[in-house]
Amino acid sequence: MENAVGRAGEPIFKRLALIGVGLIGSSISHAARRAGLVGDIVGASPTPGTRKRAEELGLVAKMYAEPADAVRGADLVILCSPVGTYADIAKTIGPHLEKGAIVSDVGSVKSAAVRDIAPHMPQGVHFIAGHPVAGTEQSGPDAGFAELFDGRWCILTPGEDVDKSALAKLQEFWQRLGSEVEIMSPEHHDMVLAITSHVPHLIAYNIVNTAAHLERVTDKEVIKFSAGGFRDFTRIAASDPVMWRDVFLNNKEAVLEMLGRFSEDLTALQRAIRFGDGATLEKLFSEARAIRRGVIHANQDTPQPDFGRRATSDAKAPQR
Amino acid sequence: MENAVGRAGEPIFKRLALIGVGLIGSSISHAARRAGLVGDIVGASPTPGTRKRAEELGLVAKMYAEPADAVRGADLVILCSPVGTYADIAKTIGPHLEKGAIVSDVGSVKSAAVRDIAPHMPQGVHFIAGHPVAGTEQSGPDAGFAELFDGRWCILTPGEDVDKSALAKLQEFWQRLGSEVEIMSPEHHDMVLAITSHVPHLIAYNIVNTAAHLERVTDKEVIKFSAGGFRDFTRIAASDPVMWRDVFLNNKEAVLEMLGRFSEDLTALQRAIRFGDGATLEKLFSEARAIRRGVIHANQDTPQPDFGRRATSDAKAPQR
Ligand SMILES: NC(=O)c1ccc[n+]([C@@H]2O[C@H](COP(=O)([O-])OP(=O)(O)OC[C@H]3O[C@@H](n4cnc5c(N)ncnc54)[C@H](OP(=O)(O)O)[C@@H]3O)[C@@H](O)[C@H]2O)c1
Ligand SMILES: NC(=O)c1ccc[n+]([C@@H]2O[C@H](COP(=O)([O-])OP(=O)(O)OC[C@H]3O[C@@H](n4cnc5c(N)ncnc54)[C@H](OP(=O)(O)O)[C@@H]3O)[C@@H](O)[C@H]2O)c1
Known part of the structure; x- marks a missing residue:
């Protein structure tokens, strides 16, 4: 399929209403305006x-305090707030939605x-849930940028009875925002994202907190010597706490299942270390490289060493 | 202390012998030549x-198959090979070392x-062990670059009876390579690095392997949707398997201690998820942000969102 990144064209919606204008909402605004996708945005x-x-x-023509006021006259409504706010928002906007409107969301959990x-x-x-698999550790309206979705995947999880032309329109919308679109069930989405996003965030939060509460190593030392690997985890663990609280409260089963597997595997590694089993360690470490090659081949990360961070981390003397 | 990054000056050693010229050895060569630190390098x-x-x-004037041949006439010898090779190398070079020479290393474990x-x-x-806390996931002689140590910390772990002027010389060497120098005991080093580097690598390797062996999520899906966080872990898990095998075999106690704390804390998070305890999750997630701020304030990572990766990850259509 041809990729439509950055191609300006005819608007396909007359009015887009964004419920929430943080990292994801503001990025949708930037990318939709770049592509000339919508008449106006509220x-x-x-x-x-x-x-x-x-x-x-200039993310929107107008902001409202009440979601119900924002959705009037909108033919596309996207919920871009933490998942825990969805039930209330859906209830208050329901009566005010335009007939024929498409309602979607960007939440990190789909069931x-x-x-x-x-x-x-x-x-x-037409309600069609969605999730763009793209983000940074920052949040709020200033965090967004037009390129966030370029080359990333957006997952849509329509119901069985979905209106085909509404689905096609939403799919075109995400493609023109820069994404590729994949369709799957909400349950499968939640399983896939549990391992590719939710558990990684959980263990990043966890190791940062473990490091912060040691008696024999100070926080200052943890920070000073973080370039050995730890600093990568602090980035992920700087993500919005409310958003992530809602993810874990709303994808409990899949996260607990994947966490169970993670812990089992970690126990095996722990045993290999305890018994000095170098062959097992080397084998497991070698296998992990294949997945990295796959990620780079699929253009889902930069091949540059250290994420290309070399150019950006400047050579100032560190603060003691 | 004034930072000496990039300042060319008088050589302080006449000949540097690098035993191993992978990522770290080749970076030392680049940085030492940038700073005019040594007469020649073998x-x-x-x-x-x-x-x-x-x-x-051009990393070296000459390479030798035998470490014993390389150290002849060198007044600075640095072991830059995996830690598991040290005993044999030390044994073979011992009789060939010049009187007054300084011998050091860069290994990730110090006891x-x-x-x-x-x-x-x-x-x-004069033997003084050392460890520059800097690296990338790449290895081999092509992986090195002069800026690797700029603004990073190099830890030296001299014995109690160390020669003060040899220590001062090695300290100046690392400062002129671009680093700040910190002195501590080998035991404390191993404890600090267990939490800031070794356990982070272990859990990165572990989650990549967990993800690769699931029945309900394919490797292809893991790769496609890796931008949700997982891809960061694949980078670390692409590091050299032999080097890391040797780290875990040689820092067993500290790694197992830190891993025990990590697992305890993870169990608490797991319980909070199971029982839907949103307040605990939000609190723990919020606390992790302070450490990230510390890392950035100490110039140990870029403040740019997503490691500044935005500029480098191009907008090509992903490979299916
Ligand atoms: N961050 C990521 O990497 C990422 C990636 C993919 C998907 N997502 C999903 O995207 C959604 C938003 O995440 P984000 O990163 O954009 O968060 P964010 O930057 O923290 O922004 C959240 C936005 O939601 C608004 N909001 C909060 N409560 C609301 C309510 N009751 N009604 C209406 N708006 C409300 C906030 O407004 P105020 O400032 O006025 O409170 C803010 O504009 C979440 O569902 C998340 O799961 C996030
Ligand atoms: N990578 C990091 O991020 C990092 C950071 C700080 C410290 N360190 C430490 O630095 C050391 C080297 O790591 P690296 O990343 O530079 O590894 P690397 O890129 O894999 O290079 C290892 C080098 O050691 C050589 N070598 C292997 N066995 C040897 C032997 N028996 N005698 C002499 N040379 C031998 C290799 O030569 P051949 O190619 O000929 O086999 C190669 O030149 C390790 O002790 C590691 O713990 C690494």
Whole structure:
């Protein structure tokens, strides 16, 4: 399939309403404007400061305090807030949605999104849950940028009875934002993302907290000598705590299943270390390289050493 | 202390012998030449291809198959090979070392380095173990670059009876390579690095292998959707298997102790997820942010979102 990155074209929606304008919402705004995808954009968020900033940045023509006010007249509504807010938002916007509108979301879990949103969708509105697999550790309206979705995958998890032309339209929308689109069930999504995103975040949070609470190594030492690998984990662990709380509360089974496997495998590695079994260690370490090669071949990461960080980390003397 | 990054000056050693010219050895060569630190550089490594390449790249004036041949006439010898090779190398070079020479290493573990090297050092030779806390996931003579040590810490772990002027000279050497120098005991080094480097690598290797052996999620899916966090772990897990095998075989106690703490803490997180304890999750996730801020403040990582990777990961359509 041809990739449509950055190709400006005809708008396919007259009005886009973004419920939440943080990292993902603001990036959608940047990328949709880059591609000329929508007539205009409005938004909603609870905090006055966020609303002011989103208008200042030109992310939206107008921000509303109430999601119900933002969705009026919108033919595309995307929930871009933490997953734990979905049920309330869906309930309040339901009665105000335009007939024929498409409602979607970007939440990192999908079964719970469907559970919380679908029941509140009126007849004639097309609900199709989605998740762009792209992000950074930053949040808020200033964090977004147009290129976030370029070359990344967006997963859509439509129900069986989905309107084919609504699905095609949403698919085109994400492609013109820069993504490739994959379709799967919400349950399978949650299993895949548990291992590729949720458990990685959990163990990153965990090791950072373990390091912060040692008696024999100070926080200052942990920070000073973090370039040996630890600093990579601190980046992921700087992600928004509320967003991630909601992910773990809403993808419990899949996360616990993957965590069980992780712990089992870690126990085996631990035993190999305890018994000095170098052959097992070397074998397991060697196998892990194949996956890295796959990630790079699939253009899902830069092949540059150290993420190309070399150029950006400057040669200043470290602060003691 | 003034930082001496990139400042060319008088040589402080007449001949540097590098035993091993992989990522670290070749980076020392680049940085030492940048700073005009040494008269000339020779090297040793077992593989003919590596020796040829190191000469082609101009990393050394001459490569030798035998470490004993490389150390003749050298007033600074640095072991830059996997830690498991140290005992044999120390034994074979011992009788050939110049009186007054400084012998050091760059190994990621220090108690074992001292255990394996010190007994073979003749009288009048100054042995001071060291570890530059800097690296990438790549290896071999082509992987090195002059900036690797800029703004990073190099830890030296001299014995109690160290010659003060030899220590000062080695300290100046590392500073002019671009590093700050910290002095501590080998035992404390191994504890600090267990949490800031060894356990992070172990859990990265582990989650990559867990992901590769699932029945319900294919390797292809793991790779495609790796941008949700997993790809960061694949980078670390692409590091050299032999080097890391030797690290775990030679820092067993500290790694097992830190791994025990990690697993305890992970169990607590797992319980919070199982029982839907959002307050505990949010609290633990929030705390992790402070350490990230510390790492950035100490100039041990770039403040740019996503390691600044945005600029380097290009917008090509991903390979299916
Ligand atoms: N970050 C990632 O890497 C990533 C990647 C893919 C998907 N996601 C998903 O994207 C969604 C948003 O994440 P993000 O990273 O963009 O978060 P973010 O930067 O923290 O932004 C969250 C936005 O949601 C708004 N919001 C919070 N409560 C709300 C409510 N009750 N009603 C309406 N708006 C509300 C916030 O507004 P105020 O500022 O006014 O509170 C803010 O604008 C989450 O569901 C997350 O799972 C995130
Ligand atoms: N990679 C990192 O991030 C990092 C960071 C700090 C410290 N260190 C430490 O630095 C050391 C080297 O790591 P590296 O990343 O530079 O590894 P590397 O790129 O794999 O290079 C290893 C070098 O050691 C040589 N070598 C292997 N066995 C040898 C022997 N018996 N005698 C002499 N030379 C031998 C290899 O030569 P052939 O190619 O001829 O086999 C190669 O030149 C290790 O002790 C490691 O713990 C690594």
